[in-house]
Amino acid sequence: MEALLSQFTFLSDQALQGNKNFDPSAMEDLMKLFEIESYKAWAALELVEEKQVKGAEITMPILSFDQMGLKDELLRGIYNYGFEKPSAIQQRAVMPIINGRDVIAQAQSGTGKTSMVALTVCQVVDTASREVQALILSPTRELASQTEKVIRTIGDFMNIQAHACIGGKSVGEDIRKLENGVHVVSGTPGRVCDMIKRRTLRTRAIKLLILNESDEMLSRGFKDQIYDVYRHLPPELQVPFSLSYRALFKFVLFFVIRRTSSIGSLITVVMFLGTTSLCCLPIFTQF
Numbered sequence: 001m002e003a004l005l006s007q008f009t010f011l012s013d014q015a016l017q018g019n020k021n022f023d024p025s026a027m028e029d030l031m032k033l034f035e036i037e038s039y040k041a042w043a044a045l046e047l048v049e050e051k052q053v054k055g056a057e058i059t060m061p062i063l064s065f066d067q068m069g070l071k072d073e074l075l076r077g078i079y080n081y082g083f084e085k086p087s088a089i090q091q092r093a094v095m096p097i098i099n100g101r102d103v104i105a106q107a108q109s110g111t112g113k114t115s116m117v118a119l120t121v122c123q124v125v126d127t128a129s130r131e132v133q134a135l136i137l138s139p140t141r142e143l144a145s146q147t148e149k150v151i152r153t154i155g156d157f158m159n160i161q162a163h164a165c166i167g168g169k170s171v172g173e174d175i176r177k178l179e180n181g182v183h184v185v186s187g188t189p190g191r192v193c194d195m196i197k198r199r200t201l202r203t204r205a206i207k208l209l210i211l212n213e214s215d216e217m218l219s220r221g222f223k224d225q226i227y228d229v230y231r232h233l234p235p236e237l238q239v240p241f242s243l244s245y246r247a248l249f250k251f252v253l254f255f256v257i258r259r260t261s262s263i264g265s266l267i268t269v270v271m272f273l274g275t276t277s278l279c280c281l282p283i284f285t286q287f
Ligand SMILES: Nc1ncnc2c1ncn2[C@@H]1O[C@H](COP(=O)(O)OP(=O)(O)OP(=O)(O)O)[C@@H](O)[C@H]1O
Pocket: 082, 083, 084, 085, 086, 087, 090, 108, 109, 110, 111, 112, 113, 114, 115, 116
């Protein structure tokens, strides 16, 4: 796997630098191999107890919200929302994100990914500052606005200010809200890009860019807009991705490689396989 990854980085660097020796078909072949190898690795890991897995750095699941070291007001918001304990994906993915890692989190629908995004954002944001510190991009208006609502509800006791920046809604209202100052923006790529270009959405304090259902965003043709947004963000940005369950991993890997080959980063992959029961297979991959 390590040899594959270094070849991957080599090829993506060639692509990024516009090297004329870059061979897209070699990249495609490598992607296929990588996918097969990854799935083999995950399938093998599924057979063993998490704590016995060797050769991969493992994040142990954190079984209660109390053990996550979250802000008191956030904990109140979580319990008030009716959550008693973290779901399986939350147990694995929340801490690595809070600890500043880029994370790829993939799990079935309804397993708590949106809530995971909401609670990590609430933890990372400093409400003493009124600048936008977290940006969440989603493929649909519904998901962007649902995410914003969960953030506002969970973050209610911390007085978090979130705004949904989505196509089809009033531009004037976006401008007014953003100029008043918000901590979090959850939006669709087109409208967010527009707000950034108008300089209404100021990006200098953004430390977290979350790509919600990133596979879906890329397959809907938002790739250029995502890169456009990304270009305007500070270089030391952290980028967690969420993926729908059946996502083709390679869409995201293209983005990850493109990003990590220029700045270097540590990615945590948290995946769940199995349709009837959840298997939790965290793998750290060093690029
Ligand atoms: N820790 C938890 N405890 C109890 N309920 C939870 C928890 N996390 C999420 N839920 C609830 O489970 C449902 C699904 O959660 P969420 O929307 O976050 O999942 P999702 O994986 O993003 O789903 P989808 O892919 O369908 O959007 C919601 O009703 C949410 O309130």
